[in-house]
Amino acid sequence: MEHVIEARGLARSFSGTAAVRGVDLTVGAGQIVGFLGPNGAGKTTTLRMLTTLLRPSAGTATVAGHDVAAAPSAVRRRIGYVAQGGSTNPACTVLQELLLQARLYRVADPHARSRELMERFGLADQVIGSLSGGQKRRLDIALGIVHTPPLIFLDEPTTGLDPQSRTEVWQHVRRLRDEHGTAVFLTTHYLEEADALCDRILIIDQGRIIGAGTPEELKSRLSGDIVTVEIDGDAAAARAALAGLAAVRKVQAGGGTLRITVEHGDRILVQLTRALDAGGLEPRSIRLTRPTLDEVFLALTAREASHVA
Amino acid sequence: MSRDIWLIFVHQLRLSMGGRLGLVLGVLQPVLNLALFGPLLTAYLGPGSWQVFVPGVLMQLALLSTGLAGFGIVFDARFGVLERQRVSPASRTALLLGRVCTNVVVLLGQAALVVALGFAFGFRAPVAGLALGLALLVPLAVSLAALSYAFALVLPRQEMFAPMAGTVIVPMLLLSGALLPMSTAPGWLDVISRATPFRYAVEGLRAAFAGHYTSPTLAAGAAVSVVFAVAAVTAGTRTFIRRHA
Secondary structure, X not given: OOEEEEEEEEEEEEOOEEEEEEEEEEEEOOOEEEEEOOOOOOHHHHHHHHOOOOOOOEEEEEEOOEEOOOOHHHHHHHEEEEOOOOOOOOOOEHHXXXXXXXXXXXXXOHHXXXXXXXXXXXXXXXXXXXXXXXXXXXXXXXXXXXXXXXXXXXXXXXXXXXXXXXXXXXXHHHHHHHHHOOEEEEEEOOHHHHHHHOOEEEEEEOOEEEEEEOHHHHHHHHOOEEEEEEEOOOHHHHHHHXXXXXXXXXXXXXXXXXXXXXXXXXXXXXXXXXXXXXXXOOEEEEEEEOOOHHHHHHHHHHHHHHHHO | OHHHHHHHHHHHHHHHHHOHHHHHHHHHHHHHHHHHHHHHHHHHHOOOHHHHHHHHHHXXXXXXXXXXXXXXXXXXXXXXXXXXXXXXXXXXXXXXXXXXXHHHHHHHHHHHHHHHHHHHHOOOOOHHHHHHHHHHHHHHHHHHHHHHHHHHHHOOOHHHHHHHHHHHHHHHHHHOOOOOOHHHOOHHHHHHHHOOHHHHHHHHHXXXXXXXXXXXXXXXXXXXXXXXXXXHHHHHHXXXXXXXX
């Protein structure tokens, strides 16, 4: 797959204190990648290095085909960046900001492009100070893609938005990928957001990447799925019946209830019922629960913390 | 780069024109000074007092209007506008110089108002002298604005900008001899005054308005202002680029 971001050993320290310690990451073209981590983990510092706002102390990063340290202006022409706290002057109008942005990026027809974006993001030419939080955020994103970049960085795009505006922003982010093939690299500390939106997730803690994969992979790799089976018969017999299954990691039995930890619960469910059937056991109910990303996240960061201590 | 300077200049100028209150307040203090203090000065300096005082008020205007320019970038930084422009392909020098150009144009407009009001009170100057004087304000405004932006960006706490800039600007105003000519100052004060570029600029302005086009005072004022502008813009762009590496 073609990569729009490729970072190797990216590091940055501030007056001797390491904020980011050797980050390796890749982002494929047209992917939505979520960058997750607790506050102070190094999310924003990494983002600022990838967007040429901060020079790396060590390591390299190729963004949109160019090296961030050697060719920062080539990178800037090919990326969009939407900062966390907004990016607009409340005294300006929507059109004024869009036009300036389009001209700074040498867009062929600044007026046509600005109007097109206003229509797409549902914005009228108002004074920015009178916009709602959701409208302002949509304008920030519109400004970020004025030059149709192959890659856009969104720093906590939905922080502080009401649920409805958040859903709207998600829809716009998905449309960027689906209709325009734009890769999106976003930081967030909402795990549900990463789960709902991202093709891949990178988890950073204490300046290092400690987990990477699709939301599904992360969930099954880390904690596995839990299948809860209620049976009428003997729990010990059920335990024996399941012992042969390779995907079963752990079986806890208590009363008429079995808690079975498995990898890929959706795939094993049929095997599981057959094995119980073969053992002459009749399940009353079977329930599959998948771990939430929150649990994965807490498991990962807790492991990291104990590792360091 | 010149295209980016132009884009930022036009955008900032439109914003300044939109903030009419800010424009009026910027020129109000020098105008009040002219109206409320100027007539008093006539009693001490005689009928020629306006020839001395109007250039002084222009210096005050330059110091207040462009010297506080950095205040604008404090807000641009806080709103994220500056960061958005910094990841755009526009050069950092263009982002600075475009803003400086806006400040220069605004200052020239305000200066024209002060001169017109001065005429109403009895100030007189030849057209060529006026043009030369206003031209002399340009390098001065460029220096002040560039330094003001650099100062605003390096401050660790940006809310300190206004009080700290004021602390620098007021002594500079007094030392320039803008309000009362330095010719009557005691020796030590005269020496300190000569260490600031504004002293030469004020005297240059007075010489230009008096029509002394070949006087060494005017030449010194122009030379010092231009050298100061080159130094200030160099320092300003360096800061702007370094802060945003």
